[in-house]
Amino acid sequence: MLYLDHAATTPMRPGVWEAMTPYATDLFGNPSxxxxxxxxxxxxxxxxxxxxxxxxxxxxxxIVFTGGGTEADNLAxxxxxxxxxxxxxxxxxxxxxxxxxxxxxxxxxxxxxxxVGVDRFGRVDPAEVAAAVGxxxxxxSVMAANNETGTLxxxAEVAAAVxxxxxxxxxxxxxVQAFMLGVDVADLGxxxxxxxxxxxxxxxxxxxxxxxxxxxxxxVLHGGGQEMGRRSGTVNVAGAVGMAAAMDAAADDRDRFAAxxxxxxxxxxxALVGKAExxxxxxxxxxxxxxxxxxxxxxxxxLVRLDRRxxxxxxxxxxxxxxxxxxxxxxxxxxxxxxxxxxLRFTFGWTTRPEDGDAAAALVLDALEGR
Numbered sequence: 001m002l003y004l005d006h007a008a009t010t011p012m013r014p015g016v017w018e019a020m021t022p023y024a025t026d027l028f029g030n031p032s033x034x035x036x037x038x039x040x041x042x043x044x045x046x047x048x049x050x051x052x053x054x055x056x057x058x059x060x061x062x063i064v065f066t067g068g069g070t071e072a073d074n075l076a077x078x079x080x081x082x083x084x085x086x087x088x089x090x091x092x093x094x095x096x097x098x099x100x101x102x103x104x105x106x107x108x109x110x111x112x113x114x115x116v117g118v119d120r121f122g123r124v125d126p127a128e129v130a131a132a133v134g135x136x137x138x139x140x141s142v143m144a145a146n147n148e149t150g151t152l153x154x155x156a157e158v159a160a161a162v163x164x165x166x167x168x169x170x171x172x173x174x175x176v177q178a179f180m181l182g183v184d185v186a187d188l189g190x191x192x193x194x195x196x197x198x199x200x201x202x203x204x205x206x207x208x209x210x211x212x213x214x215x216x217x218x219x220v221l222h223g224g225g226q227e228m229g230r231r232s233g234t235v236n237v238a239g240a241v242g243m244a245a246a247m248d249a250a251a252d253d254r255d256r257f258a259a260x261x262x263x264x265x266x267x268x269x270x271a272l273v274g275k276a277e278x279x280x281x282x283x284x285x286x287x288x289x290x291x292x293x294x295x296x297x298x299x300x301x302x303l304v305r306l307d308r309r310x311x312x313x314x315x316x317x318x319x320x321x322x323x324x325x326x327x328x329x330x331x332x333x334x335x336x337x338x339x340x341x342x343x344l345r346f347t348f349g350w351t352t353r354p355e356d357g358d359a360a361a362a363l364v365l366d367a368l369e370g371r
Contacts, residue, residue, distance in 0.1 A: 020203065075217065075230070092124045180257055203246075268360050
């Protein structure tokens with residue numbers, strides 16, 4: 001199979017599984033315990049926390065391990081709003097469902113929520129976000145890169161504008177798709193940042209929320225008070241170690257990754273000129289995303305044909321697989337429902353080589369002509 005759905009999930013990088021397996025056998029201890037077996041697990045958990053923190057440019061105590069990106073987004077949006085009482089939320093129409101549904105949940109509880117629109121390419125205006133901030137606002141959430149189109153948002157500019165409007169507002173970014181770019185919380189100016197391990201070669205079911213020191217969060221999972229009271233539940237030590245190993249490997253591979261996927265995407269899109277059109281200019285997207293519209297061709301039909309030819313692609317977010325409603329991201333960008341159904345997402349990853357772009361284009365062209 002020619003796998004072009006890395007935005008949904010990536011294969012584990014070499015060495016990650018091997019780093020995790022001891023925690024299913026000899027190092028199985030619960031890191032919250034007090035005896036030797038638990039202490040060994042706790043020591044390795046804290047080492048993983050230090051490694052993750054180093055990649056984000058923060059202190060280890062500012063890292064909260066979660067069950068994935070969705071949980072981290074829920075905590076990032078709900079946590080500050082609930083801690084503030086009836087704190088308000090400002091977010092963007094093209095955010096991941098984990099953010100938008102968290103905001104909608106808070107709206108049902110009586111919290112004020114404002115959703116800011118985007119331009120034709122899915123970009124938000126920092127000034128519009130700042131203008132939506134009021135005295136009741138507790139948290140602003142703007143993703144670093146869109147999971148469907150790959151659109152890059154001006155997070156640092158948004159954070160600066162928001163802080164100028166109200167310095168007490170907490171700024172969150174969902175950076176789940178953006179780790180391969182390099183993510184530094186100081187450069188971004190954010191208070192909260194979400195990552196998920198399986199998007200860059202780590203295991204599924206583990207994520208991270210960076211929480212700047214001093215930010216007040218109401219937990220969304222209550223229980224034993226693990227993760228310094230911010231996320232209850234026995235910590236997945238194997239997952240945390242696997243995430244740290246994947247981050248190390250991904251960071252070492254960053255330059256090679258960028259060069260190979262850029263060339264693969266260039267070749268892929270060059271071969272499809274006249275058959276497909278980009279929804280967002282390449283300079284405004286992640287290097288690994290190719291989000292295309294095929295005028296007059298239903299994406300469901302093309303996906304079936306591609307699958308028969310061994311090509312894995314997607315019509316949108318993996319979280320929307322099987323959904324009957326058109327993509328909220330593309331609707332927010334101004335596409336009609338019919339136009340949305342002509343769009344496909346091809347995403348390259350760490351296993352991609354430049355020649356994969358040629359092979360993928362040939363198979364897409366064949367699928368456009370065949371049955």
